Amino acid sequence: MKILKPKFLYYIIELLELSPNKSILVLFCLFSISIYVFFRFSSIESVTAQATPVVEGTTANVTVSGYLEYINVWCAPVNFTAGEGRQPGREVPKVNACNQGWITINMTENTNVDWNVSMNASDLISVSGNGAPIPPSQMEVWSDCAGGTPLLPTTLDYGLIQICTDIARDASVDVFFNLTIPIAQYNDTYDGDIWIHVNSSLAQPGEGSNRTWYGPDNTTVTIIQYIEFWWNTGTTPIDFATLTPGTSAIATDPSIGPNGGFPSNMTNGDNTNIFIDIYILGTDLECLNDYDACWNSPLLTPPGIYNISIGPNGNLTYSNATSAATWPDIIKFVNYSYQAPPYEGDFENWHHVPNYTDVSSFWNISIPSNAEQGSYGGDITAKAVDEGTAP
């Protein structure tokens, strides 16, 4: 029995006999090592030997033809998204990959002729299918062509657009990209394809003179929700005639100011890509001049019973609404100051406003009977929010 034991096991057993604690340790280490050895050597790759042809001594004439090997493109994709995304109606550079506004194009080392580069691109297509395609003509490219001849700047197209000619064989060309996002482009992510073509008249005709790099979904941009909101300068200022205490009037008198203030239009801009709701916030009316009688009691009325009211809808016309009493449905009173909201809103026609749409506001003021003589003024702020969102 003793003869059958391998010699090293004999030593191990001897060791175990000396100390039980050490024997536990040794067995555990042996087991761990065996697991390591098993996994380590089970993944050995096979090696294939290659025969080297033996060349007999002779002479030969060799002509090396012009050749374009392969295109290398660095810092792709052409991603225009920064942060949460981009606003419509904005010109933006490529970002992200390599944190740079450009891609770099060069040829692999066996290229032995100067080369030219062209590009073309597809539409950027809305991932959800809800946005209109962004055509490649919205993308502008330019480069210094690394000593070659620039044919730039230019916009991309579905067909080939020449970018540079006569680029040195070992040069690297940086090509910059800008995207002009169309006005009111729908909030979504858009992806498109881009092709880079390299050719050379010095190369042997055939595949080696004309190479193409294809980047599927390599142009991309995410467009965020965006509001553009106007209080039209063409319908402001909102002016009122000189009034006597205890009377009211609509801001309708064209002789008061350049616009007369009736109606005063707010617009959901042409670049907004969502529906909006409009709210109003006003300050108190305060006496403006220290030489007026109102200077000693500067507020027109105590806060909270403020008397500018706004008519709600576009059906209201000058002819059928000569005072607040004749206005249909909701009349909103503008209360309080910036520091003390709430905003006023929820006007029927100031809700779910599509882009490029005017909303008319109609203004009426009632002067308290005890108002002091003087000129008063205040501020009105109009706030546009995503439909259904609190102001």
Add this chain to the structure above:
Amino acid sequence: MKEQHLKILVSMALVGICLVSTVNALGLGPLKLDITIEKGKETELVEYIGVLNPETKPIHVTASVTGSIAEFVIVDPQEFDMPAGPGIGTGEPRPAQDVKVIFKIPRELPENKYTGEIVFTQQPVEGGVLGTAVQLGVKVDLNIGQMAKAEFPLYVTIMIVVLVIALIASIVMVNVRRYYE
């Protein structure tokens, strides 16, 4: 009669109110920021909000922060001028200002949801004593949550189990051997 009229007119207050506007337009996006940060981790996070001027005149914009996020959020710049834009209906790109929003979250901030708004108000650059203005805002939800629990990959777990079994087997083997001796 004439004197009486004059008396009434003089005794009546003469009130002129005008709400004057020079330039009122503003563009803004994104309209919402949702941010989640692990509790117990001191974090500085930067987001950008784009403000655009569609109006054909320069505008002046001020930014402020409201709500429970206000103590963690810094807006830079808080006030800025923008050059004239192309106007409505032109389809041309708008001049833009990227406003940096820095969230400085202290380590000791308790787990909670903090909300607020970054408000941008366009002020008239020039013009009357009184004015109208337009305002847009970015709603912010800041969630301070639990730390993520670390999970080992399956193969690591298996290796550990195998090694523990090997350790136990070794102990058993030694003890059995000692017993038979």
